[in-house]
Amino acid sequence: MSRTIKFEKMHGAGNDFVVIDARTTEMPLNDIRKKTPALCHRRTGIGADGVLLLGDSDDSDFSMHYYNADGSLAGMCGNGARCLARYASRLGFHEKLTFRMGDNTYRAEVHDAYISIHFPVSPRPAVKVIDDITWCELKPGTEHIVAIDQEFSQSSEESLRAAGRQLRNRNDLFPNGTNVNFASPINQNHLKLVTYERGVEDITLACGTGAIATAISWDYLKHGHDGPPFEGEKPESGITDHHIQLDSPGGPLEVTFRANQKDSHRTYSNIQLHGPAVSVFSGEIEM
């Protein structure tokens, strides 16, 4: 049976989504998931990198559900979270809200120009050398690997897409696949970032969890890496707060976090993602 469903098309730094209030659709979430590739198709559908659903929650303001464009599940979507928070605040939720995604409860603060999402996660980066390139592997809500090299700023989009696709499909190393981030430093607190996204199977204009993964990897590779120190830096004991800007093809995102250094261990907390969330149009679609 086909149904007409209301949706809003939104984006955060060009990472775009079909947003649906699942409380009003009377359609099982899994049925919407099955329709996700058709909804996200850029020629025959609405066109998006994924579908965001707002659902009920017992212990938060709402629950977030996210499907990649191919219908696969992802642990988290940072740009999507900002869009859903903006959408929720327009539905009448407060500007400060909480939402549930998987096992985590996130907090969001909705401002006119930007939205901040507090990530209740403490990712533990691990260094992996693959084909002579140093990668940092970590999971700020979903799976990422990050390489940081000045050379990526000169690389063509085609070459990064091909390299991202190849690594994403290295099932021997990443049985669940991974999102792949190529970053190049501009200065200590500012990097350029290109992300190949699993489930979209392409470079997207921005990736929020990729921005978090990159900001933390940048710090970890300098201070927390078990191998020889990078740039001659030695780990120091203590707490430091960081604010990093990541420039993606679709625009800048900002990440703040706290690094906690104890002996040779470096851990991360107070992670926040800040950036825009914009409504493009709304409509109805037969599903």
Ligand SMILES: N[C@H](CCC[C@H](N)C(=O)O)C(=O)O
């Ligand atoms: N674009 C999203 C990430 C989606 C992650 C997804 N592609 C996966 O983990 O499979 C973001 O802003 O964080």
